Amino acid sequence: MKVFWEKGYEAASLPDLLLGMGLTRGSFYKAFKDKRSVYLAALRFYGDQVVSAAIRVLEADKPASGYERIKRLFASQIALMRTPDARRGCFLCKAAVDRAPHDPEIERTVLMIIGRIEEAFGRAAIADLPGKQLANARAFRKAGVPLAAAYIGLQVLRNAGSSAETIAGIAQGALESLLTRPKAIASR
Amino acid sequence: MKVFWEKGYEAASLPDLLLGMGLTRGSFYKAFKDKRSVYLAALRFYGDQVVSAAIRVLEADKPASGYERIKRLFASQIALMRTPDARRGCFLCKAAVDRAPHDPEIERTVLMIIGRIEEAFGRAAIADLPGKQLANARAFRKAGVPLAAAYIGLQVLRNAGSSAETIAGIAQGALESLLTRPKAIASR
DNA sequence: ATCATTAGGAACCAAGTGGTACAAAACAAC
DNA sequence: GTTGTTTTGTACCACTTGGTTCCTAATGAT
Numbered sequence: 001m002k003v004f005w006e007k008g009y010e011a012a013s014l015p016d017l018l019l020g021m022g023l024t025r026g027s028f029y030k031a032f033k034d035k036r037s038v039y040l041a042a043l044r045f046y047g048d049q050v051v052s053a054a055i056r057v058l059e060a061d062k063p064a065s066g067y068e069r070i071k072r073l074f075a076s077q078i079a080l081m082r083t084p085d086a087r088r089g090c091f092l093c094k095a096a097v098d099r100a101p102h103d104p105e106i107e108r109t110v111l112m113i114i115g116r117i118e119e120a121f122g123r124a125a126i127a128d129l130p131g132k133q134l135a136n137a138r139a140f141r142k143a144g145v146p147l148a149a150a151y152i153g154l155q156v157l158r159n160a161g162s163s164a165e166t167i168a169g170i171a172q173g174a175l176e177s178l179l180t181r182p183k184a185i186a187s188r
Numbered sequence: 189m190k191v192f193w194e195k196g197y198e199a200a201s202l203p204d205l206l207l208g209m210g211l212t213r214g215s216f217y218k219a220f221k222d223k224r225s226v227y228l229a230a231l232r233f234y235g236d237q238v239v240s241a242a243i244r245v246l247e248a249d250k251p252a253s254g255y256e257r258i259k260r261l262f263a264s265q266i267a268l269m270r271t272p273d274a275r276r277g278c279f280l281c282k283a284a285v286d287r288a289p290h291d292p293e294i295e296r297t298v299l300m301i302i303g304r305i306e307e308a309f310g311r312a313a314i315a316d317l318p319g320k321q322l323a324n325a326r327a328f329r330k331a332g333v334p335l336a337a338a339y340i341g342l343q344v345l346r347n348a349g350s351s352a353e354t355i356a357g358i359a360q361g362a363l364e365s366l367l368t369r370p371k372a373i374a375s376r
Numbered sequence: 377a378t379c380a381t382t383a384g385g386a387a388c389c390a391a392g393t394g395g396t397a398c399a400a401a402a403c404a405a406c
Numbered sequence: 407g408t409t410g411t412t413t414t415g416t417a418c419c420a421c422t423t424g425g426t427t428c429c430t431a432a433t434g435a436t
Contacts, residue, residue: 008198008286010196010198010199011198011286013422013423013424014422014423014424014425015422015423023383023384024384024385024386025384025385025386025424025425025426026383026384026385026386026426026427026428027383027384027385029424029425029426030382030383030384031383034424034425035424035425087289088289089285089289093285093344094285094286096344096345096347096348097277097281097282097285097286097344097347097348098196098199098282098285098286100347100348100349101275101277101347101349107348107349110348110349111348111349111350114345114348114350118354142353142357145354145357145358145361146338146357146358146360146361146362146365147361148341149337149338149341149342149345149358149361150334150337150338150341151341152340152341152344152345153336153337153338153339153340153341153342153344154337154341156281156284156285156340156341156344157284157302157337157340159284159285159288159289160284160285160288160295160298160299160302161288161289161295161298161299162299162302165330166306166333169330169333169334170333170334170337172334173333173334173335173337173365174334176365177334177361177364177365177368180365180368201392201393201394202393202394202395203392211414212414212415212416213394213395213396213414213415213416214396214397214398214413214414214415214416215413215414215415217394217395217396218412218413218414222394222395223394223395
């Protein structure tokens with residue numbers, strides 16, 4: 001996963017992968033069908049590990065308010081800007097941008113993971129509202145779409161090398177929109 | 189540009205480029221230094237043509253209100269979802285995600301173009317406010333960052349294959365935040 | 377200890393990579 | 407029409423690509 005994450009699908013050569021996995025060609029092709037299937041496995045693994053960790057922040061019960069949970073997730077991204085990992089970017093975004101259009105199975109996987117992100121944002125956003133008992137998964141996703149888009153935009157800008165101030169500005173904008181929008185969401 | 193746009197840097201082979209440009213290796217290497225320099229030229233061209241066209245929408249004087257101009261830009265992206273070009277995605281996003289981290293010159297170019305987008309969004313957003321005379325380019329950029337992030341997030345999701353409803357949801361969220369945020373911006 | 381099974385390693389494959397060298401062809405000037 | 411120059415096409419380069427083969431080495435069960 002790390003090799004694909006850093007280099008991208010095309011640029012990650014088989015020797016790169018073998019080195020990263022600590023095995024030789026023989027074992028590699030005994031264990032996996034081909035390069036693409038390893039990429040897919042890596043993407044699923046990313047969804048199960050990295051994305052799920054982010055979603056857990058949105059679903060934690062420690063900060064009761066959804067707003068606070070969303071704020072924490074964005075804060076973690078701002079904190080990331082001060083680490084060497086800042087430029088590693090987001091594997092999901094890379095897959096979405098350069099593999100999804102060319103590979104239906106990767107597209108399905110990417111959309112599934114993005115859907116989970118949207119729904120988690122939506123749950124957190126709606127948690128603070130009075131009439132939350134009506135919402136189903138689809139409604140959650142819809143409510144979470146703008147937040148997820150801001151989050152993904154943040155990832156892309158982080159990847160591109162934008163400043164920490166820019167990243168913080170995105171987070172601030174997303175949180176402000178949360179504070180001023182509750183009635184708009186509730187009235188849908 | 190189209191070849192790099194569709195295939196990405198690595199996946200666009202020299203024969204692909206030669207075919208797209210209508211020349212052979214000899215002429216190609218007489219006219220350009222190497223593949224990378226052509227990519228950079230394509231990226232700059234994208235900034236000068238495609239991105240500038242989007243920015244012109246934000247700066248047009250036909251709809252007097254900045255809100256209306258921003259709405260038009262998002263509306264154009266929603267309209268795009270009904271065309272075959274929907275999946276072509278955004279060349280700038282692809283460059284930002286998979287080339288910027290590995291090539292400082294591409295990073296600089298990407299950040300410059302993104303900066304223009306941020307500033308244009310900021311100008312349009314601030315145009316509707318009373319105290320706009322104080323703003324300089326830096327303040328415009330700062331004000332435009334959340335909108336630009338939403339816009340870029342939209343591009344990524346469009347690229348990934350998200351539904352037209354999702355794209356519309358992002359646009360709606362960005363526009364709503366504009367309507368409810370004027371005081372917050374003005375008080376900065 | 378024996379034997380069946382599996383994993384490991386290296387040589388090998390054809391095809392494709394970006395890039396160069398150079399001769400032929402087109403063009404310009406006069 | 408004859409030059410000198412530039413453009414174009416092609417053969418070629420060394421190297422890398424993802425993937426296969428096949429034999430040896432390690433492992434596990436009985």
